Amino acid sequence: MKKILVAAMLLVSSAAKAATYYQISIDQGAHHLGDVSVSFAKTGQSYIDAKFPAWRTGRYDILNLANGVRYFNAADAQGNALQWQKIDKSTWRIFLNEPTAVTLNYQVYANELGLRARHIDDTHAFIDASGFFMYSEATRNDPVTVQLEVPEGWRSVSGMSKGKNQHEFVAANFDVLVDSPIETGINELHSFKVDNRDYELVIWGEGNYDSAKMVADLKTLVQTGHVVWDDYPYERYVFMVHATSGARGATEHLNSTIIQRHRDKFAKREDYLGFIATAAHEFIHTWNVKAYRPEGMVPYDYVAPNYTRLLWLAEGSTSYLEDHLLLRSGLMTKKEFFKDLGKRINTHLKTPGREVQSAAHTSFDKWINQGGDHGRNYSTNIYSEGSLLSMALDLKLLSDSNGQVSYRDVHRLLYNRHKLPKGFNEQDVIAILNELSAQDYTDWWADNVDAPMNLDFDALLNKVGLERVYPEDAKPIASLDVNISTDKGLLRLEHVRRGGASWQAGLTAGDLIVAIDGRRISTDLATTLSAYSAGDKVSVSFFRRDRLQQVSLTLGQDYDKGAKVQPVKAPTPQQLALFKAWMGVELGD
Incomplete structure (x- = not known):
């Protein structure tokens, strides 16, 4: 933290160029740590409340992102320590004796890739402002600058405009910053232009993807906005892709998106269709949510739920x-x-x-x-x-x-x-x-x-x-009306369908099924049930709270193949139209 305290004086002078100045320094990537400085312009208030978002846009769950903050301190324009007090889980109150600029310093632990809010390792950092940067309501609408201090050879990409160098970005206010994540690190970058708008595809991580095909199909996708809307709400758009070992999902942002998929889930047609469908989903969000959204989420309240029935x-x-x-x-x-x-x-x-x-x-x-x-x-x-x-x-x-x-x-x-x-x-x-x-x-x-x-x-x-019909070769099968997983060779009930066969017999999620009619069940439940028909009564042995128990139930009916949607044999002219x-x-x- 000594390095940040020394940098604080430099940040104060730089802050004159922007109302709020953020800096993040990453030199302990292997330990998922980033050192952050936030400089607020001079204020005459008796105190300022520095808030850390409790959730991030695009995910409607309270994540309590302030839990990664440590080594917090505050200084005035001369570098003198200021008194502060944490007044709730997401707010630090800094007390001011006289008008002054304020610099905050703290460390963030960022090892939650799947949240798509904060992640740092030895190869990259994904920086969503909600996972790294404090803000003040008093300066929320003021312009911001973000400077990254990252290892040599890293490349930084964001939907925000570049500042004075490749690792500096500027935004009109905190709301733009919080909706414009930064991907910095060792990555693959492709730039292209469609209809006089600029696009970038940045990929972090190795995988079985074909980046040339991704670019070609994204070029096709971004021409489809006219299918619904009259114009485009951006001049530049960034697709960020993480090819990972576990994290998956996606989040829309103002003029960018972050898409996470398993590194081996790009090559097969079904997998690739999942990727391009996700890209289409997030692209649509550029209008629906980012350009217009329910009034319950306007403006965003970053520390409390934003309620809407829409x-x-x-x-x-x-x-x-x-x-x-x-x-x-x-x-x-x-x-x-x-x-x-x-x-x-x-x-x-x-x-x-x-x-x-x-x-x-x-x-x-x-x-x-x-x-x-x-x-x-x-x-x-x-x-x-x-x-x-x-x-x-x-x-x-x-x-x-x-x-x-x-x-x-x-x-x-x-x-x-x-x-x-x-x-x-x-x-x-x-x-x-x-x-x-x-x-x-x-x-x-x-x-x-x-x-x-x-x-x-x-x-x-x-x-x-x-x-909607069942395939011709679909067969009725006996069913427990459950979803299962394997737990040390036993079948764990993950979901017991309300009103179904197992539900009526009193089975519940968490039960471990071990036998039907006294015969041990293999991990292939379908094979065991193939010897029965819907309506048969069976005895089910199971463990609950480590105690062996038994119930009788009447098997339900399902099909070995789901119903499918297909065209009718002879559609009418009206149906076709x-x-x-x-x-x-x-x-x-």
């Missing part, structure tokens, strides 16, 4: 629209689209929580909703539920307007009328639906958004010439 629209609609971009651009085939849609519907129908929690409710409760067994039985998911709800709304609009109005028009108007910092609410969305359709969608909203939706997928798909209006391509070959 997260299903922010996230689920984004998941829904990604297929529109991929299919229309040729990056996804119709067969792949039908397969993906079938899987989404199957997952929904096997999630009992869909009968309990509405899309609006799960949106508001995203900050506290549990995952796992209880979550699947009593909750929904803003992504999958929101995607199917968006599809239902789209098909209703198309059907009501004879193909003239779609859900894409809803998002186009949200973008045109509610650009940040305006925000929008539920009544704004309903008003747009009513305007576009010349009908009243209030009751539909109450029945499907405010209440748990109960969709008739057969009727919905039939409107566009599709049907509506499918074309829906997805932008012909239903036939």
